[in-house]
Amino acid sequence: MTKLDETLTMLKDLTDAKGIPGNEREVRNVMKEYIAPFADEVTTDGLGSLVAKKTGKDGGPKVMVAGHLDEVGFMITQIDEKGFLRFQTAGGWWSQVMLAQRVTVVTRSGEEITGIIGSKPPHILPAEVRKKPVDIKDMFIDIGATSREEAESWGIRPGDQAVPYFEFTVMKNEKMLLAKAWDNRIGCAIAIDVLKQLKNEQHDNVVYGVGTVQEEVGLRGARTSANMIQPDIGFAVDVGIAGDTPGVTEKEALAKMGKGPQIVLYDASMISHKGLRDFVTDVADELGIPYQFDAMAGGGTDSGAMHLVGSGVPNLAVTIPTRYIHSNAAMLHRDDYENAVKLLVEVIKRLNSETVNTITFD
Structure with a gap:
């Protein structure tokens, strides 16, 4: 087994933490532990988004770097008489990746109970039905209980979260x-490392490292935290689609793992701000930091909510090419993560009132 260095230990702690939309406390506590040493103060907004503030220069431009705390998962909605759990998806799921996957149900007391997602066995289905994907509404979580009473005696009740189980590897x-x-603890890690690397650097800004809540169900925490901060410049750091697996054409997804973070030109939630986009790519070109462009007809990031706050905030989504997102496990490349941190740090060091004014009206 590979010995984990300081960075890998942080990444493991962040991804091991359990937190679907509306249940982000455990993840928030992990992020707070790692970011607090590099911040002047750490607070939360009313929905629970974490906001870590680090002042480079009092009164300088406010720069928001936000990853979201929540992950896709499931909320328990009902316990049937046999002890099987019915659930509501929290975030987007493709039904074909769900069956027979292990999950962890977390009770109010914090106890963790193992379950597996099941459905009617294919052996008893008509041939034509067997060929079709199982509807999510026909799935359930099996925790090995024999009755509703037994499941309830273990502390399970409607509203509990069920989280995909996977070992950091x-x-x-x-x-x-x-x-x-x-999706999106890597964004939280980037926000932590940006503050860490700026700790002893001279710059003219007030930087906010943010862990937002409820991104997967509508960019909700980004809206409330940005309302609290009122940033002058915003960056959403998230995952993007890696197009380097079999069967994917460059027309469908251009980015490749290991070739740099993605600069998102367009998605369903936002058209990237041209002035900020040009500023960021100019810095990358100057320093030889690799990057890739990306555009997605669907989906979105926290930038979609952040850029509409107040009278408008120049915003850019910087994403990490990732395989198999919105499933039990995903894969990314460490170099892309480290280059995203480097790029954002170098950009922030070059921001000041004059450059922000130029960006805003470019």
Whole structure:
């Protein structure tokens, strides 16, 4: 087994933490532990988004770097008479990746109970039905209980979260990292490392490292935390689609793992701000930091909510090419993560009132 260095230990702690939309407390506590040493103060907004503030220069431009705390998962909605759990998806799921996957149900007391997602066996289905994907509404979680009373005696009740289970793994190629919840604990890690690397740097800004809540169900925490901060410049750091697996054409997804973070030109939630986009790519070109462009007809990031706050905030989504998102496990490349941190740090060091004014009206 690969020995985990300081960075990998942080990434493991973040991805191991359990937190579907509306249940982000455990993840928030982990992020707070790692970011607090590099911040002047750490607070939360009314929905629970974490906001860590680090002042480079009093009164300087406010720069928001936000990853979201929540991961896709499930909320328990009902316990049937036989002890099987019915659930509501929290965030987007493709039914074909769900069956027979292990989950962890977390009770109010914090006890963790193992379950597996099941459905009617294919052996008893008509041939034509067997060929079709199982509807999510026909799935259930089996925790090994024999009755509703037994499940309730274990502390399970409607509203509890069920989270995909996966062990953080450094692959044989040690640049490749496999874990649950890269969407979007990698963004939280980037926000932490940006503040860490700026700790002893001179710059003219007030930087906010933010862990937002409820991104997967509508960018909700980004809206409330940005309302609290009122930033002058915003960055959403998230995962993007890696197009380097079999069957994917460059027309469908251009980015490749290990070739740099993605600068998102367009998605369903936002058109990236041209002035900020040009500023960021100019810095990357100057320093030789690799990057890739991306555009998505669907989906969105926290930038979609952040850029509409107040009278408008120049915003850009910087994403990490990732395989198999919105499933039990995903894979990304460590170099892309480290280059995203480097790029954002160098951009922030070059921001000041004059450059922000130029960006805003570019």
